[in-house]
Each structure stands twice: as C-alpha cells, then as structure tokens.
Amino acid sequence: MGVTLCTFNVNSIRSRIDLVERWLTEKREVDILCLQEIKCENGQFPVDRFEKLGYRCAINGQKRLNGVAICSKLPLTSVETEFGLDVFDRERRLIEAKVGETTILNCYIPRGGPEGEERHTYKMEFFDALTHYTEALLARDGKVLLVGDFNVALGDDDVYDREVFEGAIGFLPSEKEKMRKLLAAGLNDCYRKLHPDERAFTWWDYRSAGIWRDEGMRLDYILADDTLCAELETIEVDLWTRRRRSPTPSDHAPVVAAFRTL
Known part of the structure; x- marks a missing residue:
C-alpha cells in the first residue's frame, strides 16, 4: 500500500488550521503530515481538529516561536522530542518518530543570519549536529526520512x-x-531525484507578492536514504494553499511525496 508524506511550514498552525483543514478535505489526502513553525505550545495545538480527520499528533511546541509536529494516520512509535544536545533542545526545532521500520525526523533549521553573527553560528552548529545525528540514525535504523524547512x-x-x-x-x-x-x-534530495532540472520553489516573500510572479526559493525538502528513495513514486510542490487569499496562506507551500511503501 502506498504512503503519502508531506512537509509544510505553516507559519503558525492556529492561524493556518482552517486552511490546512480545507486542503486536506477538499484537495489532498495525506497519510503523514510533518509541520514546522507551529508557533504554539503543545497544549495549544489543535489536536481535536486533526483527530477528526483521522490523525494522531506528536508535538514539540514552543510559545510563539518555532515548534514542529508530526500528524499521522499511521501508527507513530518511538516519539522523541528531547535529544540531550543543547543545539537541538534550546529551541523546539526537531521531532522524531517511527512509522513501521522507518524513522522520520522532522526539522525546522534556524534561518540564521549574516556570516559572523550569532544566529549564523547557531545555524552552522545545528547543521553539524543534524549531520552527525543522521549518520547515527542511518547506521542504527537504515530507513530514514529527514524532512522539513532547511x-x-x-x-x-x-x-x-x-x-x-x-x-x-x-x-x-x-x-x-x-x-x-x-x-x-x-x-537523497527526493525532489531532485525525480525533477533533476526543474525550477520549483516552496517559499515566496509575503512583502513582494512574489507568489504571483513565481519569485521564490526552494527551502523545504524531503530527504531519504537510498532504500526509501527507490520507493519514491511522485513528489511535487502543491501551490493550492499558497495561492489562497482566504484563509490566509503561509509563506511556504507544502511538498508532497508518494512512496510505494515505507
């Protein structure tokens, strides 16, 4: 049975829940939904709205900032929200769970700053820690999906x-x-696996109305080990949510991938 997985920086789930709910009911069925920048604490996450759609939610939230969640119609096990590393745990940017034998790591990497400034250093340290952690996951579990806003x-x-x-x-x-x-x-960068030369973006600046001229950047990725990448059937950026005027869209669009199996 095929499995559909999505990564989506929602830029506040409480502001975007109506949009996400409409997308999931009117436009797209998704088995596993990985969200970033939820901007709420765990108790403020609209779990009831997702449960009505058949999802169970694992959340690593933070007041007003950051935060990540995995909402899945498939059973989630081995959920991790604390990693024992200051670079991961000082801000809520990472959550891990297993679906079957596959480990899903959902991340929201810091935006950073100009080179030499503290936020740029933090971003570099986060990447280094994530690389080492991913290497350990691959050695331990073999099947790994690393997704999110990078x-x-x-x-x-x-x-x-x-x-x-x-x-x-x-x-x-x-x-x-x-x-x-x-x-x-x-x-492997799943999007580039199937679309090696295609320009496609996942973020457009609100201030410039860049979505209407397609003046954007590809910041959101689904990365997979060799075994899972071989199971990839389709992957696309779904612009339906980003081109809404109401409900108000996020500045990102979701990336959706279909796998033959996880």
Whole structure:
C-alpha cells in the first residue's frame, strides 16, 4: 500500500488550521503530515481538529516561536522530542518518530543570519549536529526520512534569480556547504531525484507578492536514504494553499511525496 508524506511550514498552525483543514478535505489526502513553525505550545495545538480527520499528533511546541509536529494516520512509535544536545533542545526545532521500520525526523533549521553573527553560528552548529545525528540514525535504523524547512536553497535552480540572492541568507556558500555535507551522510534530495532540472520553489516573500510572479526559493525538502528513495513514486510542490487569499496562506507551500511503501 502506498504512503503519502508531506512537509509544510505553516507559519503558525492556529492561524493556518482552517486552511490546512480545507486542503486536506477538499484537495489532498495525506497519510503523514510533518509541520514546522507551529508557533504554539503543545497544549495549544489543535489536536481535536486533526483527530477528526483521522490523525494522531506528536508535538514539540514552543510559545510563539518555532515548534514542529508530526500528524499521522499511521501508527507513530518511538516519539522523541528531547535529544540531550543543547543545539537541538534550546529551541523546539526537531521531532522524531517511527512509522513501521522507518524513522522520520522532522526539522525546522534556524534561518540564521549574516556570516559572523550569532544566529549564523547557531545555524552552522545545528547543521553539524543534524549531520552527525543522521549518520547515527542511518547506521542504527537504515530507513530514514529527514524532512522539513532547511532554510537553504541549495542550487541555482532553487532560486528564481541567482544574482538577486547572491550573498543573501539562505543562499550563502557556507549554508550550501553544510547542506551538501548533510546529503553526503547518506541521503537523497527526493525532489531532485525525480525533477533533476526543474525550477520549483516552496517559499515566496509575503512583502513582494512574489507568489504571483513565481519569485521564490526552494527551502523545504524531503530527504531519504537510498532504500526509501527507490520507493519514491511522485513528489511535487502543491501551490493550492499558497495561492489562497482566504484563509490566509503561509509563506511556504507544502511538498508532497508518494512512496510505494515505507
């Protein structure tokens, strides 16, 4: 039986729940929904709305900021929200769970800042820790999906205009180097696996109305080990939620992948 998995930076789940609910009921069936930037504590997450749609939720929330969650119609086991590393636990940016034999790691990597500043250092440290942690997961479990908002556009095809983003946060050489090291740990960029040369974006600036000119960046990824990547059937950016005027959209669009099996 096939499994559909989505990663979606919702930019506040309480502000976006009506939109997400409409998308899931009117447009798209998703088995596993990985959310970032939920911007609420665990008790404020709209669990009841998701349960009515058949999901069970694992949440790692934070007041007003950050926060991640996995909502799944398939049983979730081995949920982890504390990792024993300050770089992971000082802000709520990571949650881990298993679906069957597959480990799902849902992350919201820091946006960062200009090189030399504290937020850039934190982003670099987060990437290093995530790479080491992923290597250990791959050695232990074999089947790993690492998904989320990585706040990095890796290649020239992942931004609408390379010159516009030259030197910008999210397109810095140091950030792209860390992303490549993460992939080299044993992961594949699922979107590029099926769409090696296609320009597609997952984030557009609210302020410039860039969605209507498709002036964006690809910041959201589904990464998979070799075994799971071989099971990938389709993957796409679903623009339905981003092109809404009401309910108010997130600045990101969901990425949805279908696997033959997990």
